[in-house]
Each structure stands twice: as C-alpha cells, then as structure tokens.
Amino acid sequence: xxxxxxxxxxxxxxxxxxxxDLRVREGRITLIAGGPDPLPGEPGEEVFDAEGGTVLPGLxxxxxxxxxxxxxxxxxxxxxxxxxxxxxxxxxxxxxxxPGEFVxxxxxxDGLWPDTPHxxxxxxxxxxxxxxxxxNDLHTAWxxxxxLELVGQPGHPTGVLLEQDCYAAxxxxxxxxxxxxxxxxAEATTAAAARGVVGLLDFExxxxxxxxxxxxxxxxxxxRVICSIPxxxxxxxxxxxxxxxxxxPETDGLLEVGPLKLFVDGSLNTRTAYCADPxxxxxxxxxxxELPPERLVAxxxxxxxHGLHPAVHAIGDQAAAIALDAFDxxxxxxxxxxxxxxxxEDFARFARPGLxxxxxxxxxxxDREVADRHWHGRTGRAFAYADLLRAGATLEIGSDAPVAxxxxxxxxxxxxxxxxxxxxxWHPEQAIPLRxxxxxxxxxxxRLAEGDVADLVIVAEDPEQVPGPKLRGMQVLGTLLAGRWxxxxxxxxxxxxx
Numbered sequence: 001x002x003x004x005x006x007x008x009x010x011x012x013x014x015x016x017x018x019x020x021d022l023r024v025r026e027g028r029i030t031l032i033a034g035g036p037d038p039l040p041g042e043p044g045e046e047v048f049d050a051e052g053g054t055v056l057p058g059l060x061x062x063x064x065x066x067x068x069x070x071x072x073x074x075x076x077x078x079x080x081x082x083x084x085x086x087x088x089x090x091x092x093x094x095x096x097x098x099p100g101e102f103v104x105x106x107x108x109x110d111g112l113w114p115d116t117p118h119x120x121x122x123x124x125x126x127x128x129x130x131x132x133x134x135x136n137d138l139h140t141a142w143x144x145x146x147x148l149e150l151v152g153q154p155g156h157p158t159g160v161l162l163e164q165d166c167y168a169a170x171x172x173x174x175x176x177x178x179x180x181x182x183x184x185x186a187e188a189t190t191a192a193a194a195r196g197v198v199g200l201l202d203f204e205x206x207x208x209x210x211x212x213x214x215x216x217x218x219x220x221x222x223x224r225v226i227c228s229i230p231x232x233x234x235x236x237x238x239x240x241x242x243x244x245x246x247x248x249p250e251t252d253g254l255l256e257v258g259p260l261k262l263f264v265d266g267s268l269n270t271r272t273a274y275c276a277d278p279x280x281x282x283x284x285x286x287x288x289x290e291l292p293p294e295r296l297v298a299x300x301x302x303x304x305x306h307g308l309h310p311a312v313h314a315i316g317d318q319a320a321a322i323a324l325d326a327f328d329x330x331x332x333x334x335x336x337x338x339x340x341x342x343x344x345e346d347f348a349r350f351a352r353p354g355l356x357x358x359x360x361x362x363x364x365x366x367d368r369e370v371a372d373r374h375w376h377g378r379t380g381r382a383f384a385y386a387d388l389l390r391a392g393a394t395l396e397i398g399s400d401a402p403v404a405x406x407x408x409x410x411x412x413x414x415x416x417x418x419x420x421x422x423x424x425x426w427h428p429e430q431a432i433p434l435r436x437x438x439x440x441x442x443x444x445x446x447r448l449a450e451g452d453v454a455d456l457v458i459v460a461e462d463p464e465q466v467p468g469p470k471l472r473g474m475q476v477l478g479t480l481l482a483g484r485w486x487x488x489x490x491x492x493x494x495x496x497x498x
Contacts, residue, residue, distance in 0.1 A: 063398025119159025
C-alpha cells in the first residue's frame, strides 16, 4: 500500500473541533498542530487544503453481502413493485429483451402486498422462462418453474423459497465468470470509499477469506475487509487454523479473519423472524427457528474453542433472547446481528463485555409500515437504538447491503432522525445523538489522536452543523486508507456541494 507523506491543512478535527493542520506519515497521524501560522510543508509531502472541512475517523459498514451487493446493482429493480403481479410484470418485461437468459430481479417487499407470489404467476407472464425474484431482505427467492429446475428445486409447490432454501437457490444461480464478479466487487469498494468507507464486515455466503485474498491480489481494493465464515464452512476454518481477528497473510493489512455467522431466525418482511407473540391473524405462526438453543450453543462452543467469535443473526425478540442465553452460557465475545425486536428485559443483557449489537438503522424507516402491521403494539421496542445505548450496549452500524444502500451516511441519518423522507419520525424516542451514531459507524472510534492509523474521511461541513435530514447527502472531500487516497473530490466537486 502506497503510504505517501501528506499534510492536511485547515481541517476541523472532529465534530465541533478546532481547525488545525494534520500530518500523516507511514500510514499514521503523526502530528495535529494549530497556530497563527500554517505548518510548513516538507520535501516530498503532498499538501491538501481542506478549506475548513472536517476530518473524522473513517467509516465502516459492519454488515455487507459483498457479491450480492455488487451483483444487485446489475439486476432488475423491483423495489417499487406494489404487488406480486407488478413485480412479475417487471421481470417479464426485462426477460423479453434478454432471450435465453436466466433473469433475476431484486428488491421486492411483499410484507404489504395484497396478492401472493406463486410460480404459476411467473409462468403466466413469461412461459418457459427461468426467472427468480429475490426479496429485499435476501430471505425469499420466488422462482418460475424453469428456474426451480435449474436451481435443483423441481416440483416445489409454490416456487417461493424461504431461508435456507432461498440461500441454496441463490448459490445455485448461473454466475458471471469469477473474474468478472471479482472485478464488480472490487469496483464496489471504490464506490464505497467515495462515501467515506474504509472498511467492511462481509457476511457473504462464501469462502470469504479465499475470495477476498484473490481480489486483493488481482484488483485494486479500496477498503479493509473483515471476512466472515459461514456456518457450513466451520470445519474448513478449524482445519485451516483461522481465528477471528487474525490478519490474512500477504494482503498488506487489508484483510482479517472475521466471525462465524449463525442464524437463529429469518426476517420481518418474510414473516420468519422468531417472535414471542404470533403474527396477526396467524395464531400458530411465531416465525421460524432456524437453530434450536441447544444446537446453537453447541456450534458456538466449538467455534469459540477454536478461536472463532460467533455472529448470531437474530431479528425477532424470541430469537434475540435465545442468542443472549447462548452468550450468557458461554461467556464469549461476539455479535448479535440486527436485534430488531427485543423484550424489555433483554436490553440490559446487551451490556455484556465483548458483545456487539450489529444494527442497521436504515431498515427502521424502510420497514416501519411492515413492523406496524406485523409487530403491532410492540414497535416501541423495535429498532430501539436509544434504549440499547442507555442499557450500555455497544452498537456498530451496517447497511446489510444490498438490503439498504452501502452508504453509512444513510444509516447515520436514519439513526439520528428516525425517518428518511417527508414522513414524521417513527418512534423518535429511539433516535440517538449524532456523535453516538458517528462512533457506531466507525467501529467505536470517537476521536482522532496522534499515533492513530490514518483511516480517515474528510467531509465538507461540520456534521454537528448539518440538519439531520441533510446528513444523508453529506459531501465527502476525500477518504484515506492508512494515508492512501482511496477517494478525492476534484476542485469542481468541492465547489459544487450536494
């Protein structure tokens, strides 16, 4: 990694901080100084005048599905489909212009649809075509009969595949050549850097250590990556001696081994989140328990014994309670991913040392209507980030991209405002302060100091002076990864803010 000498002049040091000069050497902040006269430049040193912009710790997206995110940018957009039939028509129209292709749509939300997806609907609008429609939350794959044949699910009664069946079907999709997908993923890290991102936690359903090692060797990668391990690769990880937090050799510090990903339940939109109360109108429907408590503890115990921290997906309140019980029993560090609905008695349990709540604030405004319907009467404890903070929890913000845009400013704005449009804030009592949101979006880094690794983002304005809704459009002037520019706005961009 090229770690050139750099002097940032006229830069505000953190929100509300003083304007100073900041020097970077060998990938670290070596000097923060201020006074009536600017620091003189040194031989060979690049000088960047931030013109009063603010430097912050670089931002992380702590929940990404990298390949799904890169590929979704090239799929048929179903996010605006108000009905199953409308989604089917969108994909059929795309298929008409792509003869012979397996056509995939992405982004539908069926939690409020008045009609029901079925394979026959797809067969009717595009007879004989292989079509798959993937839900926004990645927990449902709606397939045509021809697609079911190709993904190894012939004869499925409805063509609507949930949870593990969905993941298996997506894994069986015809793929672009591996080198092409790797290029798409690498290019997506450059897009992320343009929004101030310096690192990702990748929860792709793949051999992420090997996949990212190949990408780093073949392409320019503009973020650090924590490479999670799917449950079905636990044996391989143990045999390879992988341990959470270890650097991946020969990747120039860009990669580290991540946690083991486990699922307790499904999702809200798919109505498979495992809850203490039944879903409305379905007295026996509590969601889906993907990993019973005794099995969860057994798998977690084996992982911990071999140095792998668990990251446990739990969206419903009963699933979160099961995950917390397992962490209490084992006393190990790890993560609970999503924690969207919680029992009141469980907030304080997130204060356990070494436990992180990996949350996605952008999901709250996205899912508010679905939550109001399917979690009616309980939404005061849904996406309850203020209550988690008050209880002493450690929060880390992610997007779950492609479920939400890979843009930390979207998550920060949603955490602070509890809305993303003209609607009034949803449960505004669960909004969190800006500084807490910034820290949660930067792996807990709340301030800059000499000696820190120079993973930094420079923004045009002091975030504390930006109205909450406008945080989403924060202008990034530059992003540095160990002192290397991964993004830098040109002068025209700086003169024409968003």
